[in-house]
Amino acid sequence: MVTFWWCVLGLLTCGYFALAGYDYGVGMLLPGFEAGERRRRQTLGALGPFFLANEVWLVAAVGLLFGAFPHLEGKVFAGAYVLVVTLLLGLVTFTASMQLRSRRPDARRGAWTAGIVGGALVTALSWGLFLGNLVVGLPPVADVLALFNPYAVLWGLGFVALFCLQGAAFLAVRAPAELTGRAVRLARAFSAPVLAFLVVASGWGYFALDGVSLLGAGAVVLAFAAFAVTRFGLATRRYRVALAGSMVLSACPALLAGTVRFPAVLVSSQSTLTLEQAATAPETFAVLAWFTPPSLLVLLVVQWLTWRAHRRPVDQHSLLHF
Numbered sequence: 001m002v003t004f005w006w007c008v009l010g011l012l013t014c015g016y017f018a019l020a021g022y023d024y025g026v027g028m029l030l031p032g033f034e035a036g037e038r039r040r041r042q043t044l045g046a047l048g049p050f051f052l053a054n055e056v057w058l059v060a061a062v063g064l065l066f067g068a069f070p071h072l073e074g075k076v077f078a079g080a081y082v083l084v085v086t087l088l089l090g091l092v093t094f095t096a097s098m099q100l101r102s103r104r105p106d107a108r109r110g111a112w113t114a115g116i117v118g119g120a121l122v123t124a125l126s127w128g129l130f131l132g133n134l135v136v137g138l139p140p141v142a143d144v145l146a147l148f149n150p151y152a153v154l155w156g157l158g159f160v161a162l163f164c165l166q167g168a169a170f171l172a173v174r175a176p177a178e179l180t181g182r183a184v185r186l187a188r189a190f191s192a193p194v195l196a197f198l199v200v201a202s203g204w205g206y207f208a209l210d211g212v213s214l215l216g217a218g219a220v221v222l223a224f225a226a227f228a229v230t231r232f233g234l235a236t237r238r239y240r241v242a243l244a245g246s247m248v249l250s251a252c253p254a255l256l257a258g259t260v261r262f263p264a265v266l267v268s269s270q271s272t273l274t275l276e277q278a279a280t281a282p283e284t285f286a287v288l289a290w291f292t293p294p295s296l297l298v299l300l301v302v303q304w305l306t307w308r309a310h311r312r313p314v315d316q317h318s319l320l321h322f
Contacts, residue, residue, distance in 0.1 A: 002279045005068045006265070008292065010258050012064060014251035016057035017127075019303070021250035022243075023047055023054055025167020027094055027120030028160065029186060030113065033171075033179060040113070042314050044098065046174035049310040051098060053303060055091075060299060067288055072266055072278035079138035079268055080130055083147055087126035094119030121160065128152075128159030134257040135205065138268040151204060155253070158197030162253075165190040166246040169230065172239040176314050180239075187234055187242065191227075194249075198223055215259035223252035 026047055033043040065073050077084055097115030129147065132155025133139070139146030168187035175183055202220050205212070226249035233242025258265065266273040279285075 001282070001285055002275055005064070005279070005285060005288070006258070006275055008296070009061060009064050009068065010255065012057055012061035012296075013254045013258070016054070016061055017254050018247040018251040019050070019057060020054040021163045021166045021247070022170035023051055023167075024094065024120040024124050025163040025165070026171060027098075027116045027167070028124065028164055029167050029171070030117055032186060033175075033182065039176075039179070042176050043171065043179070044101070044116075046171060046314050047098075049306055053306055055095070056299060060295070064288070064292070067284060068280055069265075069278045070280055072273060075266055075268065075273060076134070076138070079141055080133055080147060081141075082144050083126050083130045083133070086122060087130065090119050090122030090124075090126055092119075094123055120163075124160045124163045125156040128156035128253075131155060131159075131253050131257045134266070135260055136208065138266070140268075140270065151201075151208065154197065154201055154204070158194070158201060159253070161190050161193035161197060162250055165194050165230070166243075166250050169234070169239065169243040169246040172234075173243050174310075174313055180313075184234060184237075184239070187230075187246075191231060191234070195227060198227060209260065211261050211264070213259060213262045215262050216256055219252055219256040219259055222255070223249055226252060 026043065030040065030043060033039055093115050097112045097119055101112035101116065129152045132152035133147055133149075135155075136149065136151045139149070165187055168183050168190060171183035172180055172187060226245045229245030230242050230249060231245075233239060233245055261267060261272075263275045264272050265275050265278050
């Protein structure tokens with residue numbers, strides 16, 4: 001039962017990175033598409049139907065974490081509270097700037113554009129540092145600077161490249177036809193640093209980490225396979241295939257963080273927390289079983305319907321949400 005709920009949490013978390021990763025990627029790439037206000041709005045408009053729906057996956061994952069694994073939540077947030085704060089600042093800045101940028105047609109939008117780019121960058125860096133520390137092991141709570149260890153910094157920079165690759169692949173599918181070529185060139189440009197991140201992080205982790213499980217090794221293999229699919233899609237102009245590959249690729253780091261030492265789910269300088277130790281009481285799982293399946297079903301159906309309704313690229317007739 002506990003393993004089942006861990007898998008549900010993994011589904012929600014991986015779903016968030018697979019979907020919201022291109023939000024932050026588009027945000028960071030926005031200066032590369034600024035050829036006039038109309039182009040900026042079309043670039044952001046590509047995200048319009050999906051933007052807030054993608055964030056729901058994070059809300060659902062955090063809610064399930066609080067309810068099903070409260071002991072893990074307490075230790076993770078206490079050990080990485082600085083990164084949690086920077087992550088929240090990035091998310092709030094990015095979300096607010098996206099929604100407020102075009103509220104007034106006559107307003108200056110430079111500050112809001114900077115908020116979108118900066119918020120997306122801080123969010124990507126924070127997620128990379130956060131997951132990198134979960135993989136390598138959380139440092140002592142009092143040692144804040146240890147959160148910025150070289151391995152975690154590598155993950156932070158790797159996440160910036162990874163989300164930019166995903167954002168470019170998304171724009172190759174959803175951006176106006178005249179911007180597709182630029183999006184594809186950016187996707188190809190970010191493929192090299194993403195591959196470097198995968199190779200260096202995997203090699204470094206092989207020598208630095210102890211007790212890596214078969215599930216963790218499988219997540220690494222899946223990441224390389226997803227990267228190959230992404231490159232194949234870009235090379236053959238099958239941009240939807242490239243987007244699907246990049247979405248799976250963005251989910252792989254979270255998958256690795258949750259399985260790298262399974263059944264241990266958290267390693268710190270002070271202790272190791274197993275899945276059974278992190279879980280809540282059986283009675284709480286019984287309550288969660290009543291409303292989690294229908295909620296998850298609604299989330300999946302709404303996401304599918306949103307993609308189905310907005311599967312075509314943005315054009316001059318498209319409704320621009322932002």
